Amino acid sequence: MKDMDSLLIVRGRVVDPASGVDQEMDVLLRDGRVAAVATPGKLRGQAKRTFNAKGCIVTPGFIDLHVHLREPGQSHKETIATGTAAAAAGGFTSVCAMPNTVPVNDSAEITRWMQAPERGALVNVFPIAAATVGSLGEKLTNFAALKKAGAVAVTDDGKPILDDRVMRGALRAASGLKVPVVQHAEDTRMTVNCSMNLGATSFRLGLHGMSNAAEASIVERDIALARATRGHLHVAHLSTREALEAVRRAKKTRLRVTVEVTPHHITLVDKNVGDFNTHCKMNPPLRSAADRDALIAGILDRTIDAIATDHAPHAFHEKQVEFERAAFGITGLETALPIAITVLHLHFKVPLWRIVELLSSNPAKIFSLKGRGTLAKGAHADVTIFDPGKKWTFDATQSHSKSKNTPFDGWSFTGRVVATIVDGKMVYEV
C-alpha cells in the first residue's frame, strides 16, 4: 500500500527511550503520524519515499523547552520563521517560545497569534505565556484561557517572580490546570549592574559579578512553595551547584520539580569571557568550572531532566558594544546536538539514549506534549535523524537564525543533524 504522504526511514539505528527501543529498525511515517516501527526490510515498499539513514541515529524529534523567537515586536533579532528554520537545522521539531516579546505574551490573543500559519513556522511552536500581567510580577494572568489558547506553561522568564505571595499563587493556580510554572531563578535584587559570574574572572575584568546564591536562594524558595502548593515547578537554565543540590534533594521527596540546563553551561565557564567577549555574556552567566562539573554530574545521575538552549538572538549592534551594555544571551538551536554529542557523549560517555531523553522524551513529558517525544505507533511524525560520527565546523555566518551571536563560531564538533521531519514532512535535510 503506497501513500502520497508517506515516508519510510530505513537502515537507521532507532533510539526511542520512551518505547525502550535502541536497535536498527525501519520507521514508516504516514499522514503525519508514526505508522509503524519494524525490523529492517519488513516495511519495504509501503511508502512513496524512502530515506536511507544508514550510519545515522533516528530519534523522536527534539523539543526545546526554552527559546526566544522575538516575535511579536523584535523582528530585527529573529522572527518565528527564521527562529524555527534554525530549530529545524538543529533537529528541533518543537520549540517552546518565551513570552518576553513586545508586547509581553500575557494574553490568549498573542498566544494564538504566535501559532497562526501566517507566522511561517517550520516546526511546532508552543508558546509559554507570561505568568503575570506584563511580566511585572504583580497580578497573575488567566492561566486557563492561556492554556486553552495553546500555552504549555507559564513564566516571567528574565523577570523572575520575586514576591513569595505571587509565586505561591502562580504555583497553586497552575497546579489545578496541570501547567508547569517555569522560573528563571535569579534574585535580581542581588544582581544589580552585574554582567557575569562572580569570581576571579569578574574581579580581574573589573565587572560586577552575580553570585551563585542569587540563583540558589530563589530555587530553594520556589521548591518550598512547590511543596506547599503541590504545583509543578520547572527550573529554567539551572547553572549553579547549590541550586542543583536543592533540586536533587527536592526530587528525593518526590516533589514535582523538573530542571533544564543549557548546552553552553555544560561546555563553557566564566573564564571563557576572556577579554570581554560579549558572545559569552548571557543570563544566567557562564559559571565556574566547579559548577560546570556539577551540571555534568547532574546529567549523569539523572537529576537534570532536559537540555534547553535558551536560544536568545540579538542583532550585531546589540552585542558590538561595551560588555556591560551588551545584551544578555546567545543563539543555541543549531549547536545543541553537536555539543551534546561532542561534550556529553564522546567526552563524558553519556549514552545516546540518555541524550535523546534530555532532548526529546523528557521535554515532552515536562510540558505534557502528548504524542511527542516518542516514535511509538500513532505518535506525531516528528523525527530527527543525525549522524553521531560526522565531524564538521560550525560557521555562524551560515546559521539559519537571523542573528549570529554565538560563542561557538568556528568550533569543530562531532555529530550533525542530517534530517528533520515535522508531521511527516521533511523540513530540513543536509
Next chain:
Amino acid sequence: MKPHLRSLLGIEQLTTGQIEAIVALARRMDPSRPSQLLHGKRVALLFYESSTRTRTSFEFAAKTLGATTTLVTPVSSSIEKGESLIDTGWTVAALGADAIVMRHANSGAVYLLARYVQVPIVNAGDGMHQHPSQALLDALTITNHKKKLNGLRVVIVGDVYHSRVARSNAELLSRFGADIVFAGPPDFVPEISATIAPGVTACHDLNIALQGADVVMALRVQKERLAGKDIRIEDYIANYQITPQRMKLAKPDAILMHPGPVIRGMELTSEAADSFQSCIHEQVRNGVKTRMAILAMLLGAAH
C-alpha cells in the same frame, strides 16, 4: 631593546620586557625640554569620564613631544546623540588621529575600540578594570627609591574592589616578584581579590598589613561607595586611614604613594600626605614622563 607595541590596553598583555622598556624610556624623558619627536602626529583624547590629572598629563606629554592633541568628550559631541563607541572611534581615526587615548566608565571599553579601530589605543582608565599608565608611572616612582621590585612588600590600602589602579599595580608588581597586600574592609577587599596575580594577599587588618612594608599605596575612598557598602565613615577612618603613626609600622624607609585625587582626612591625613615619605608629587611628575614614553613607543618614535 625595541619592543613592538601596538596599543596599551592593560598590564596583562605587556611582556616583562615591554614594561621594563617603557619604564627605562620614561626615566630618560624630560618634560622640561620640549622636542619634535612626534612632530606632525595627532593624538585624540577621548574622555568619556572626567579626569584632570590623567588627561592633562597625556596632553602635556603629547605636546612636549611636538604632537597636537584634541579633546573629545560626551558633552556637546555626537556621543551625546547616541553614537556607538565603535563609530566614534572610527570617526576619530578617519579624521586623522594617529593615536587615541581613552578614558571610559565601562570596564573593557578599550578592548572593544582596539578590536575595531586600526590606530594605537592607550587605555587611560576603563571602569574598574585597568589603568596601565598609572601602574607604569608607579613602577618608575618605586624604582626611583628602591633598587628593585623583586621582594618588595607593597601594601595597597582602600577601595580595591572598585580600583583599576589596584588591579594594574598588582599585575605589574607581581610580574617582578613583589609581594602585594590588599588592605581594607571586606567589602572593599574581597577574598577573591587575591586571585588577581601570584604574590597577592588580602588582609582586613591594616596594622598587620603595614608591618615590614616597603611601599604604602593609598587609594581614593569615595563617600558614596562607603555608603553603598554600609560602612560608616568614622569606622573606615579609625581602621584604615593612613596616618604618620600607622606609617611607623612600615619600614623606616617606606614610601607613601597615592594615585590621586587625594581626599585629605579620608584615606589619609594631611600629615601623612605631606610627610617626607610621601611621593605623591613625584608620581604626578613621573606621570608626564611615563606618558611621553608610552606615546613615543606607540607612535613608533622611540629609540
